[in-house]
Amino acid sequence: MQVVTTQFQKVVFQWPQGFYSDGIHIGLRQTKKDFGWLFSKVPAAAAGTYTTNQFQAAPTKLTQQMISQDHQLQGLLLNSAVANSCTGEQGWQNALQEQTWLANKLNVDPELIGVASTGLIGAQLPMDLIKNGLPQLTPTKSDAVTYAVLTTDKKPKTICVQGELGGKLVTITGFAKGSGMIHPKMATMLGFVTTDAQIAGADLQHLLSEQVDQTFNQITVDGDTSTNDMVVTLANGLAENPVLTPGTADYQQFAQALHTVLSALAQQIAADGEGATKLVECNVTQAATAADGQQVAKAIVGSNLVKAAIFGEDPNWGRIISTIGATKADLDIDQVDIAMNGMPLVTASLAVPFDEAAVKATLGQSRVVIDVNLHHGVASGQAWGCDLTYNYVKINASYHT
Structure with missing residues (x-):
């Protein structure tokens, strides 16, 4: 970044x-x-x-x-x-x-x-x-x-x-x-x-x-x-x-x-993505290379499962970590940290206790920030996306007409 x-x-x-x-x-x-x-x-x-x-x-x-x-x-x-x-x-x-x-x-x-x-x-x-x-x-x-x-x-x-x-x-x-x-x-x-x-x-x-x-x-x-x-x-x-x-x-x-x-x-x-209600920002730090940081960040904001969870205000970090694992980035799979809107959800690839209601409440904001620390280098990456809503399907089902 x-x-x-x-x-x-x-x-x-x-x-x-x-x-x-x-x-x-x-x-x-x-x-x-x-x-x-x-x-x-x-x-x-x-x-x-x-x-x-x-x-x-x-x-x-x-x-x-x-x-x-x-x-x-x-x-x-x-x-x-x-x-x-x-x-x-x-x-x-x-x-x-x-x-x-x-x-x-x-x-x-x-x-x-x-x-x-x-x-x-x-x-x-x-x-x-x-x-x-x-x-x-x-x-x-x-x-x-x-x-x-x-x-x-x-x-x-x-x-x-x-x-x-x-x-x-x-x-x-x-x-x-x-x-x-x-x-x-x-x-x-x-x-x-x-x-x-x-x-x-x-x-x-x-x-x-x-x-x-x-x-x-x-x-x-x-x-x-x-x-x-x-x-x-x-x-x-x-x-x-x-x-x-x-x-x-x-x-x-x-x-x-x-x-x-x-x-x-x-x-x-x-x-302003079609049907979007939230801007989603992902910041990746301590990646092995800048390319890895960029790849992981964009994969997260591009995941339909992550996008749908954010629309539903569901702090389902499992969708984020599985998306990270699906990339070709060089990872230490035991050292990944994840936070949403500043609230830690995962430390060293393991769940940490968090107030689900509090995190869910922050996901109702118009901007959602996902922070990922890979603890595997000094490079970083950043990407932006949006949530996936019912209106996206509605808009694109009738685009031609």
Whole structure:
């Protein structure tokens, strides 16, 4: 588990210098916002992480190709309701057409444009609605775009932090969507981070890839990895801070602030899991390796039996220890400690007396913390998930209709 301290402070949602957006309703959904854009007035350093699902959606594939060329991007076109996934050559051509339309609107090279879609797999985008909707998008400073990408989410996931780097005020603003099909192997569903910091694209990519492993990749709702998962980070440099260079104090401050943003978005997604009533956090300490710590933590928050027990407010630690044993982590099976919400349940792999009513009462809180000490090393791991409720089945039994 990485302990993050930073001079950056959380502030009210606002876009960094030079970033604009909008979100509108064009008819992809019945009434809610379903279409939007996000762009910088100048080309920005860009980094991305993408789903490892073999059926990678056309918009995800296109954006990955654009960013991987020279780590630059200037604009993104976003939609909900229709994922444009498993749509064949027509779906690919539709993504390219979206790219061209937005490039023409912004008067930039199409290679500076990405697209992102989320929603129903297998349906073609209604391109007439996209074409008619594009002229309606305006360059605002509102948070409307954060609503335009929602599907079963109850609310947008957003965060904004500010701090000084090299004597210049730097802003980092992020938003994400995700509620179901959450078990990422890179990021989860859709996430976007913007900043006016000045940093090289390759360095931004290194930071994002590293920190996604510690944040988005450590959440799970239902064990399913989407075809459209993507996290994109844009840095346009308009804060005019000295270029952030690895090994410097400012670079480390920026890295810590980015971690804060990604971690906050990841936790908000986990807390908003379909039908969820509780955010579940698992902290693993004294693991043999960091990979073991991460593996154990994510296995626990991903266990359906653990998730169901937490929904039922049942302090059944047997489900936790059996989940630990089912992993491939290097363990000393006689030395595992488990606590829930600070109350010890297991010491040295044996039950300890505890007030069941008191533990059960704490499990009624909106945040449940499971602490596991493996006593087998110095590494740690952290993961987030949610409880498994009746509503999860209800939502997903009728998603298509």
